[in-house]
Amino acid sequence: MIALHHITRPLALSLAVAALVSSLPSLPAMAADTAPDQIMINSGDLKWENAPPSMPKGAKVAVLSGDPSKAGPIVVRLKLPAGYKVPPHWHTQTENLTVISGTLYMGIGDKMDTAHAHALKAGGFHVLPGKTHHYAFTKSPTVVQNNGEGPLDIVYINPADDPQKSAAQ
Template sequence: MSDQKKTTVMEAPQNSVRPHQPGEDVFTAVLPEDVNWKSFAAFPPSVLLATVVGHPSQPGPYTIRVRAPHGVKLMPHRHPEDRVYTVISGVFYIGLGDRFDSNKLQAYPPGSVLILPGNTPHFHWAKSSEYVTQVTAIGPLGLEYINPKDDPRNNKS
């Protein structure tokens, strides 16, 4: 059994504006000013996450946004769930593998859609500027770093 922590129910931030819930029979619009960015324990402190639809920590569909400032790296990790990434702004650099290797990074401009199968080791770098991605998946959200030393949750004092 792994000693690595996984992001679960209590750790996924929720918005003060209640996000639309899957199965609700009501039209909902989420405007840019309604997006409530929060820190996320599994990310470096400068990387923010916002819940747009659903509850990522629970079974069912969810949509989140991730904002990473210029220069930040997310070290190799994996998610148990399949994910669909849409690049909202900036250039999103992602590489596949269990070791950070800048030669494996691919750059994706705004409007790009990427499909990442569950349990695929990968890494990100906000190499040229801040980026914002939107991630849609079926929860619960999970995140496990390949190297536990890279997990910010293990570096709490």
């Protein structure tokens, strides 16, 4: 065994290189085991569908990643027409919203107050903590991306605003 104080710099370098080279055969296997699934989608390839019945009619949704009905990370885009309104509501999970195009108007509270809503323009970002009472609307076509955690839900402050309940009556 070599005493540590007798190791020369060239010997230490040789030992380090030898250790590195001996570990190289295991690197591809480790990388293959830990590589995440990759998703690459161009905007023209998004599959837009009608938003779930819990949202007012007219919105379209494209799921980019994850399953919004299950626990786990999700990335979802919403395409909202001009004049679209989502009455005051809240979500269980925190939302991280980015406006892709158009302008999303958002306000905090239990009543929709269009005069006091904040205009979030294309490129704008908003963190909306879970259970925060808020509302949203558009004046022009708008696309918004939500990076968050599932399951994605919506609970209306006034139950009569829930499109599922009003459709059942």
